[in-house]
Amino acid sequence: MRWLLGIAAFAAAWLLPYALGGYSMHVVDVAIIFAVLAIGLGLTMGVAGQINLAQVAFFGVGAYAVAILTTGAGLGFWTASVLALVAAVVAGLLAGIPALRMQSHYLGIVTLGLALAFINWVTNAHVAGRAEGISDIPVPPMFGIDLSSAYLFYYVELIVFVVFLALALFVTHSPLGRRLRAMRDDDLAAGALGAEIPLLRMTAFVLSGLYGGVAGVLYAGLIRFVAPETFSIGNMFLLLAMVIIGGRSSIVGCVVGALALAFVREALLDVSAFAQLGYGVIVVLVVVFFPKGLAGLLSRRKAGGRARLGPFQEYGTAAADEGTVLEVEGVTKRFRGLVALEDITLSVPAGQIRGIVGPNGSGKTTLFNVVSGFYSPTRGRVRLHGRDVTNLAPYRLSLRGVARTFQNLRLFEDLSVRENVLLGLDRTRTAWIWRYLATPWAVARYSRGLNRSAEEIIARFGLQEVADAVPRALPYGIQRRVEIARAMAMSPSLLLLDEPAAGLNGEEVRQLAEIVRSIRGSGVTVVVIEHNMGLVMSLCDHVTVLSSGRVIADGPPDEVAVDPDVVAAYLGDSMAAPTESEVEHAEG
Numbered sequence: 001m002r003w004l005l006g007i008a009a010f011a012a013a014w015l016l017p018y019a020l021g022g023y024s025m026h027v028v029d030v031a032i033i034f035a036v037l038a039i040g041l042g043l044t045m046g047v048a049g050q051i052n053l054a055q056v057a058f059f060g061v062g063a064y065a066v067a068i069l070t071t072g073a074g075l076g077f078w079t080a081s082v083l084a085l086v087a088a089v090v091a092g093l094l095a096g097i098p099a100l101r102m103q104s105h106y107l108g109i110v111t112l113g114l115a116l117a118f119i120n121w122v123t124n125a126h127v128a129g130r131a132e133g134i135s136d137i138p139v140p141p142m143f144g145i146d147l148s149s150a151y152l153f154y155y156v157e158l159i160v161f162v163v164f165l166a167l168a169l170f171v172t173h174s175p176l177g178r179r180l181r182a183m184r185d186d187d188l189a190a191g192a193l194g195a196e197i198p199l200l201r202m203t204a205f206v207l208s209g210l211y212g213g214v215a216g217v218l219y220a221g222l223i224r225f226v227a228p229e230t231f232s233i234g235n236m237f238l239l240l241a242m243v244i245i246g247g248r249s250s251i252v253g254c255v256v257g258a259l260a261l262a263f264v265r266e267a268l269l270d271v272s273a274f275a276q277l278g279y280g281v282i283v284v285l286v287v288v289f290f291p292k293g294l295a296g297l298l299s300r301r302k303a304g305g306r307a308r309l310g311p312f313q314e315y316g317t318a319a320a321d322e323g324t325v326l327e328v329e330g331v332t333k334r335f336r337g338l339v340a341l342e343d344i345t346l347s348v349p350a351g352q353i354r355g356i357v358g359p360n361g362s363g364k365t366t367l368f369n370v371v372s373g374f375y376s377p378t379r380g381r382v383r384l385h386g387r388d389v390t391n392l393a394p395y396r397l398s399l400r401g402v403a404r405t406f407q408n409l410r411l412f413e414d415l416s417v418r419e420n421v422l423l424g425l426d427r428t429r430t431a432w433i434w435r436y437l438a439t440p441w442a443v444a445r446y447s448r449g450l451n452r453s454a455e456e457i458i459a460r461f462g463l464q465e466v467a468d469a470v471p472r473a474l475p476y477g478i479q480r481r482v483e484i485a486r487a488m489a490m491s492p493s494l495l496l497l498d499e500p501a502a503g504l505n506g507e508e509v510r511q512l513a514e515i516v517r518s519i520r521g522s523g524v525t526v527v528v529i530e531h532n533m534g535l536v537m538s539l540c541d542h543v544t545v546l547s548s549g550r551v552i553a554d555g556p557p558d559e560v561a562v563d564p565d566v567v568a569a570y571l572g573d574s575m576a577a578p579t580e581s582e583v584e585h586a587e588g
């Protein structure tokens, strides 16, 4: 259906010039340029969640580079265009550097500053023609076709537009796009799943620069004159309005928004001051009432299904590696004055289920955060399979076999259960991105392979009925299982579970124990933080007890449970120490 719609739209677009007068054709040509810009902005802001108010500057870099290189340096139009694209991509890279350090409104302010700096530069620089701009850009040559005609130039634009729309849709629906969306939803969780956040942010800005550059080249070829006002903040705002109204996370929505607003802008040209006000009002209304824009109105909500879990299918047994998987040596973590961990030393042999218990605030989650790379320890070392991994970023640790779940569940709320699992499965590096241009068919084949593996994991964890639902539509117990499935999709050698039984009912806790045992049976070492003492006593081979950031006991569950220091540490804490019957149950 979508293909048919696409082909029909392309056929209609191909025939459009036959129905339009010269001026209308020109208006359509300009609208397409805005649509290309909006796709670029949709990719950075909508898909990747990076606030980017410099898109209009990338557009300007593309257009000005063509203007300067053709009129000043005497290059041919297409040679200048290739260099202009390179310049716009480099501008995107530079604008992306602040995104490595800051996010949200701070990033908005910085990118806005870059856009203003660009306008300021072109308005004052001699080489850019100052306020008068640069005219006499040559007509792009094309096998004798006269591209000074708005009608013929339209076909060049249409083909470029379709190619870059297809590229944007391909990227959005590929493993890379999924990672970008995951980063937008929760960059910490995406990092723990192997997403190289800094590179991904740069990728988003590079894409933005590329689309800005393409729009700039088209603009220079169409208008053959550049001046600062085209790249003004007013037009940046218009572009933003296009993307917000269309639906920022939908590429097609961005295109529809851009085309619609470009025509409205043209209609309101005589009352442009009021038009700006009008756009502002419309944007506010859309943000308040339809935060997902026009595209959100049309998209069908993914149902939560009947939200029933199927049975868990056990993993086959496999021998764990030999030796010690995790060693924590003398780790101290301070947060300003507060010592969250003090001189923690522990080691977890391969194939063990290790419990970490302790009263609230004793440092358990902080220990996980150090081991999984979220925090750097103030002192001490962490070793994985004997190799020092202290201070490695979460994505590096994830690629070395550490997977984790979170106390407060960090599922990607705008991605389906299947996509959450797919993210865990995708073990590629972001540097792989060149393949999206060079060998897209290989990317498509890889993506199909991931889909097949995802179905296996979904079936193993009994998630078939909820695979298309978004996590927030699901009961808590199912979300917890999805998080474990996603972590196991990473084929880890060390699985860190942070309070996996929190919020589960008795039957769900029993199923959880069965799942964790099966995971261990498949050769994965498990470390579990848990307050449910019954579960700890029955599940864990070995327990480490923390209190006020220190290890106060370490040993088999039954010994630890009766340790006087442990009993003392739990006195006064709301959580009860294990009861005698729990100890007996564990011993039995």
Ligand SMILES: Nc1ncnc2c1ncn2[C@@H]1O[C@H](COP(=O)(O)OP(=O)(O)OP(=O)(O)O)[C@@H](O)[C@H]1O
Pocket (backbone or CB within 6 Å): 335, 338, 339, 340, 358, 359, 360, 361, 362, 363, 364, 365, 366, 367, 407
């Ligand atoms: N990012 C942070 N900044 C400042 N203090 C922190 C930070 N993270 C943890 N802490 C503090 O470190 C101490 C240990 O916290 P942590 O969350 O590790 O305890 P916990 O044993 O996991 O507790 P709970 O059982 O309640 O989850 C607490 O006093 C907490 O307030």
